[in-house]
Amino acid sequence: MNELPLTALLASVLATAAPLIIATLGETITEKAGVINLSLDGSLLLSAMIAFMVGFETGSFTLGFAAGAVTGAAIALLVGFFGIYLGQLQVAVGFALTLMCKDLAYFLGNPYSRLQGPQLISWKIPGLSEIPFFGPILFQQPLPVYMGLLLIPAVWWYFYRTSRGLELRAVGENPEACYTRGIDPRRKQILYIVIGGALVGLAGAAFSLGIKPGWGRPQGIEGLGWIALAIVIFGGWHPIRVALGAFLFAFLQVMGIVLQGIWTGIPAQVFQMAPFPLMILALVLINLLQYKGVQRWLEDKPGLALLVDKLRGAPPRALGKTFHPD
């Protein structure tokens, strides 16, 4: 640990976290509107591949990122259409798409394997990047890092400060009530699953064009989609806590690489699975807090009760359900 400068460590945590933040916030938007897009693992991979392919062929980052976003949005649209209009289980559609998109990415991406493609370089923000310590961490990063960081307050603002965002949350809580108030819940759900999917696609592009550049089988981001889904739950469907969860995971991952240098015998995958037992533990704890006994115990401990209240992120009540008008 001592050999690695702290700035480099923190900068790499930030870089690792960025695409994950974009993906988890995308899924947060989707789930907050009451739909589950379980296809994340496949979506990330396929959009990473398409983004790399387009970037490689055209040499344009803009087109690469756009292609990634469109891919993610298209997959999400499928989940939405099957789940909301065709009455199939959202979980089933998402799961089938996860596996299929992953294989589709390997299949279509085969010719682009191990090619040297375009790669985003760090973008030094003039002036700010000169600040000692913080400058190199915050202001000498590739573009997706800035995107991820800006997205956190943006999503929070949208959810909690705009009327559209209020409608989004309302649909996820009670689509029927929305219908009685003149909001078409199904249209909203399709809209937000597509937006969420587009963000997941952007995250995929951010990987293959910047953070984990290039394409191959394996690409190296396999499994991250599942982690992203878990982080959304861990973060209680709240954009800021979800982002914190992504940072935490990135930190664990970077620490894994650092620790690997110390315990050379243990493969990196062992460290990479650390978030999963943590996630399960967190979910059990959150559930435990909802027991009546625990609640009663907390009644005369206002400080603790407040903390628990903040930690307890209830899922949107209508998650996975939709409403069909007569």
Next chain:
Amino acid sequence: MQVELQQIHKRFGKNHALKGVDLKVEAGTIHGLVGENGAGKSTLMKILTGYLSRTQGRILLDGREMAEADPATAAKSGIGMLYQEPQDFPPLTVLENFMVGRDAEPDSDRDRQRQRLNDLAGGLHFQLDPALKLEKLTVGERQQLELLRLLGRGVQVLILDEPTTGISDRQKERLFGALHQIRDQGRTILLVSHKLEDVVALCDRVTVLRHGMVTGEAQAPFQVPRLLEMMFDKPPETDTRSEAAARGEPLLSFDQVSADGERTGLSECNLTIHRREVVGLAGLSGSGQGLFLRLAAALDKPARGKIRTLGNDLGNMGHREFRQAGGCFLPADRLEEGLIPGFTVQDHFALAHNCGMATAKVLAAEAISQFRIRGHPHTTAESLSGGNQQRLLLSLMPPDASLALLENPTRGLDMESARLVWEHLRRQFASRGAIVFSSAELDEILNIADRVLVFFDGRIVRDLPIGELDYQDVAAAMTGK
């Protein structure tokens, strides 16, 4: 705004719920819509707000026809409804609940909206904290908020569906005051209720629905007996009861039992039911009788008090133990709770009697002929008609049960089938055990039961042997008079 409904029909599949309803409501009045459960009141109102589509009929607003609409367009024409099941968002704050909706121009300025909410609340003397989460509010407060929201949207026609269920007396007073104020502003109010007390106190005019048809209208001041006559079928003359046998030992006792659930909960319930009693639970749906039966069957746990069933303390018993002790429970929700969709008649018998398929098939065939179920042993539960599902449910009851708790046992059956079912039930259970049943039909209770408990607002307000009962009195007690 004047509202006129002409020849409204509504079919749900085979069920003809509304059979040509005409209704005219003048502007600036409070108009009551009364009737038993299932009379079609809510359905009619949901058609007016565009929540349900109509099979046939016309809606006129100030004489102009309103096309088929969804709630959004109905809202733009000035119609708003306070639904019986609160249509709001418990995890969101009061202010956010006030703001959600496309039925008016969205305004995301929180300060302005908070001001509007406070102004509206002040005008009707409601006190609501805009920053509080809705789930912390009582049902009555949630309703006040929804009322304010609708008023804020400028509704001209306000529909309230059972607004006084589950709210406190003080909140009810406030609500009635507010409604008079709203009426006096020239808006039209439609009040759906089965509580005559409320209707008498509030309405200028009343329309009575029964079985999807209008059976009468009346103008204030109302004569309650007249309204009751229009709401319920006439009290029957004949009595099918055999001579009541002597009571046996206690089978079910409630000691200071209170519980949460349904909408009203159950408060301080005390009573004992003995062997060879047939007890009818009267009350409008959701008055506590359903909860009473579920508590007795160990499907719900009381918050306070003690329940003894079949000689056992129910404290640590589950429904499984209740069954083993000789109890059985018949739920009202046939396909939700009683039967298993996708399972055939004979599958159900195998499940209920813990027997092989061959035996189950024989049992199923016997039951089909005995209970006149229209179906075969291999017919699935969901493809049976409602009445036949009910017969199947009845035929699945363990024949040796000594305490039968039945929720609406003859729901969906015609008169003759119901008579046969009761003959069977009496023969099967009444001699050896006790029957406790609820029914939406008051006549049935008066016809069948030896003892009647009347539920109102989560309390037992009458507990009388049939001989001391007066039809008018029960009907009035049910509606809180």
Next chain:
Amino acid sequence: MNREFPMGRLGRHLTDTFLILIIVTVFTSLLLLLVGASPTEAFTHLISGSFGSWSKVARVLNVWVPLTLCSVGLVYAFRSGLWNIGVEGQMVLGAIGSAGVLRMGVESGHPLLLLSLALLAGALLGAAWALFAGWLKIRGGVHEIFAGLGLNFVAIGLVLWLIFGPWKRPGIASMSGTEPFPRDLWFPTLEGWRVSPFALALVILLILATAWILNRSRFGLNLKAVGHNPRAVVLFGLSSQRYMLIAILISGALAGLAGGLQVSGVYHRLIPAISSGYGYLGLLVVMLAGFRLAPIPFIALFFAALNVGSIQLPMMMQLDSSLSGVIQGACVLSALLVFGFRHLRRRGAAD
């Protein structure tokens, strides 16, 4: 429904199968044309690569065995209404269990006894892993998808730790797995057979037993009732939670058995990718089968053939072998599409 399909349910299933195959063939051909490959050539390679010779058929059957075991296990879980996405990890744990027993007894001299114990340990460990997921769901309130998934990753971590840690090869640990077991600890087969007829017989026996349990036994009926309406079964005196736990337990045991067979009969050692993704693929098989048992052996055979047939695509056509996964996914999606349109029509008819 029966009016439209004169042959009843079978007719409907055949129509569906036909429709699904058409959609998938068109989709796959377009995909192949997109990458500039000849669809006919690719399909020919897929078929000859899987059924072209006896040794290839044997390879297909070697995939069919674990895939069918996982899928059959999943049917139990789905019957009770649970999404046991954790089969993958349960298979891995089964492999670990079997490998552990075989390692302990390398010197024992009772190979057959040891093999039986190894498979039993595999099934037990798989069942325990599944029970853990079920317990997390019922007592911990963690949705079984996330509990199962989390445990999958933990299982993979566990395997890697074993291979690189306590069970590492003498000398250098590597991704190629643990030290192979001696020949007499291999799952028995017959001379000249590349697939063990005993394994095949075992799977067929388990399918038949499952068919009986699910469709003829009291337990199967109760389990189905729990899955269809967990609220109603309470009134029939059944505990829905207990049945869910038993169902996921059986599911895990079968997956664990599959893992044990992979270790003792196919790889003869523990390798990092011991599950080969058959757990996840099993979920697709069951979805395509419409959550019913009868089509599973055939769909599993089809999927196994795709997996094996696609192996020669990289060599012969410079295509990635993941085409098989794309076709498998496309099958499930088109099935959902067909079911979805039927659902829409039913809704339309009900109004």
